[in-house]
Amino acid sequence: MFPVIGILVVFFSSLFFKASTNFFLDEKESFFFLILIYAIYGLANLITFNKSSSDKISLTWIDMTAIAVLFTTLLSILSSKHVSVYNEALLLFISISLVYIFTRGADYGKNSSRVLVWGLASTYIFQITCAYINWSGNNFLIDDGMGVVGLFYNSGPFSIFTIALLPFPIYILNEQKSRYLKYLGIGTLFTVTFCVILLTQSRTSIVCLVAVGLYMLISINSKAKSLITKRWVILSTVTIVILGITSLTFLKLDSSIGRLLIWKVSIINFLANPILGYGYGSFAKLYPTWQATYFQQYPDDIGHFKVVADVSYVAFNEFLQILLESGILGIISWCYFFFSIFRTNTNGDNSNHKLLTAIRGSVLAIITSGFFSYPLHTAPIMVLLAINSGLVSAFQSKGFVFSFPRAFQHLTKVVVVAGCLFMTTYLGRYYLEILDWHTVKLKALQSDSGVLKQYESLYSHLKTNSVFLSNYGETLYYYQNYSKAVVIFNESQANYITEKNCVLLGQAYLKLKLYGQAQRTFGNLSSMLPNRFVPRHQLMKIALLKNDTLQAKIIAKQIINMPVKIPSETVSGIKMEMKEFLKNNR
Numbered sequence: 001m002f003p004v005i006g007i008l009v010v011f012f013s014s015l016f017f018k019a020s021t022n023f024f025l026d027e028k029e030s031f032f033f034l035i036l037i038y039a040i041y042g043l044a045n046l047i048t049f050n051k052s053s054s055d056k057i058s059l060t061w062i063d064m065t066a067i068a069v070l071f072t073t074l075l076s077i078l079s080s081k082h083v084s085v086y087n088e089a090l091l092l093f094i095s096i097s098l099v100y101i102f103t104r105g106a107d108y109g110k111n112s113s114r115v116l117v118w119g120l121a122s123t124y125i126f127q128i129t130c131a132y133i134n135w136s137g138n139n140f141l142i143d144d145g146m147g148v149v150g151l152f153y154n155s156g157p158f159s160i161f162t163i164a165l166l167p168f169p170i171y172i173l174n175e176q177k178s179r180y181l182k183y184l185g186i187g188t189l190f191t192v193t194f195c196v197i198l199l200t201q202s203r204t205s206i207v208c209l210v211a212v213g214l215y216m217l218i219s220i221n222s223k224a225k226s227l228i229t230k231r232w233v234i235l236s237t238v239t240i241v242i243l244g245i246t247s248l249t250f251l252k253l254d255s256s257i258g259r260l261l262i263w264k265v266s267i268i269n270f271l272a273n274p275i276l277g278y279g280y281g282s283f284a285k286l287y288p289t290w291q292a293t294y295f296q297q298y299p300d301d302i303g304h305f306k307v308v309a310d311v312s313y314v315a316f317n318e319f320l321q322i323l324l325e326s327g328i329l330g331i332i333s334w335c336y337f338f339f340s341i342f343r344t345n346t347n348g349d350n351s352n353h354k355l356l357t358a359i360r361g362s363v364l365a366i367i368t369s370g371f372f373s374y375p376l377h378t379a380p381i382m383v384l385l386a387i388n389s390g391l392v393s394a395f396q397s398k399g400f401v402f403s404f405p406r407a408f409q410h411l412t413k414v415v416v417v418a419g420c421l422f423m424t425t426y427l428g429r430y431y432l433e434i435l436d437w438h439t440v441k442l443k444a445l446q447s448d449s450g451v452l453k454q455y456e457s458l459y460s461h462l463k464t465n466s467v468f469l470s471n472y473g474e475t476l477y478y479y480q481n482y483s484k485a486v487v488i489f490n491e492s493q494a495n496y497i498t499e500k501n502c503v504l505l506g507q508a509y510l511k512l513k514l515y516g517q518a519q520r521t522f523g524n525l526s527s528m529l530p531n532r533f534v535p536r537h538q539l540m541k542i543a544l545l546k547n548d549t550l551q552a553k554i555i556a557k558q559i560i561n562m563p564v565k566i567p568s569e570t571v572s573g574i575k576m577e578m579k580e581f582l583k584n585n586r
């Protein structure tokens with residue numbers, strides 16, 4: 001029972017995992033979650049150290065494809081010049097891989113699997129409760145965010161995660177002997193979930209709910225299967241889905257056009273490095289530069305995408321992002337991994353077969369959402385996928401058998417326990433450094449004179465953390481240490497590019513009277529985000545500082561003709577200033 005409890009503890013802790021979608025780890029909850037994984041997995045190996053009953057190890061087809069996914073991920077990093085081996089996205093990926101191994105190796109009696117399923121079903125209830133509390137305006141235990149977000153930073157991941165959990169309470173209801181109770185309960189679940197999805201306004205989640213609903217209906221009701229396969233039902237369903245997606249696309253048209261831009265830029269750059277990709281976790285670093293280059297090379301397209309262009313850290317299509325980061329080899333291994341979950345045969349136990357149906361419904365939600373969102377960049381969904389695939393592998397009836405001496409197995413456990421102890425200690429120290437950093441951040445807001453020395457002390461330990469570097473550079477700028485701020489901002493932008501930091505870097509160059517570097521910085525930012533007023537405004541000022549009045553006039557006219565996406569006093573002030581400038585310099 002300990003493995004199941006450990007799995008559930010890790011799963012519940014992932015709900016409080018705080019990090020942006022690109023997995024830049026900058027919050028204490030992120031490291032607490034990782035520490036739990038290594039501590040629990042190490043303890044489990046220690047407890048079962050002398051319980052090896054066989055000198056043979058069986059690896060299932062899912063195990064083999066999971067190894068292939070891990071191998072191609074590591075290979076993409078080792079072959080890439082764009083990312084380092086120290087990679088926070090990779091750290092999280094490997095940590096969650098341990099959840100798969102832990103789940104795969106657990107001994108599932110009838111009670112153990114039931115406890116795990118009830119834990120997942122309880123999380124669904126918790127999610128739904130959070131949604132309605134959030135909708136009512138009460139933020140107890142809930143982060144502020146866009147729409148209904150539960151404990152998430154965005155409504156999209158929240159709703160996808162909720163749908164991915166839905167098959168487990170359906171599985172529990174499907175076990176009921178009363179048909180009335182069964183179908184009433186399942187109907188209630190879908191109704192409640194659909195209402196929550198409408199509140200989130202997540203287009204992807206509606207598609208997911210339809211896919212999961214049809215799959216579960218076919219799986220648990222043979223009559224439904226014969227009905228759904230009829231031509232008129234298929235045509236009606238496809239028509240409704242297409243009309244629904246089209247309506248939702250126009251409901252959030254800017255968002256849809258923005259994703260088209262990301263996909264177009266991404267496909268162009270994929271063709272330059274198709275086999276092994278640019279390295280796992282590289283998209284967040286490279287995409288802003290790709291977008292700037294795209295608008296420089298295709299200025300005619302600026303008119304189509306100008307208003308919606310923004311800095312993005314995810315491709316809003318997991319399969320495209322896998323292609324970009326891990327190449328063709330990566331996407332093949334991931335596709336085989338998902339395929340193996342749906343082709344697996346169970347050991348003949350009917351209850352396992354029903355649970356397998358629920359697991360496949362959950363995985364189907366993740367796969368479907370992957371075409372339009374970023375489920376594999378959301379920690380709770382990744383943990384859920386690891387648990388699902390680990391369970392399927394544990395229930396698989398056939399596998400590849402390898403013989404290993406008992407001594408080798410014991411040695412492996414010693415190495416695993418030692419590795420988990422090292423990672424727990426390492427992450428614990430990092431966790432304390434993160435706490436110190438957040439304390440120093442508060443002092444910086446109070447204009448504490450000794451804060452820069454404390455940042456310098458933390459720098460030696462956190463210099464690989466891009467979010468820390470970004471905050472350190474910002475603090476240096478506001479404390480008027482411009483030369484040091486330039487150095488730190490450039491280090492930060494090696495992995496983490498934000499509009500704010502680009503602006504501050506350019507302004508730091510201006511303070512140092514390095515007009516050429518400032519012009520290049522604001523020029524790149526203006527190419528990256530062609531509808532942002534501040535970069536062009538700064539370029540106009542630099543032209544005046546260089547006594548290039550003609551160029552200043554050209555930029556001023558461009559600013560006046562720029563469309564306004566979100567009205568603000570800053571934008572109005574810049575436009576007014578440009579009109580006055582042109583009026584005085586006819």
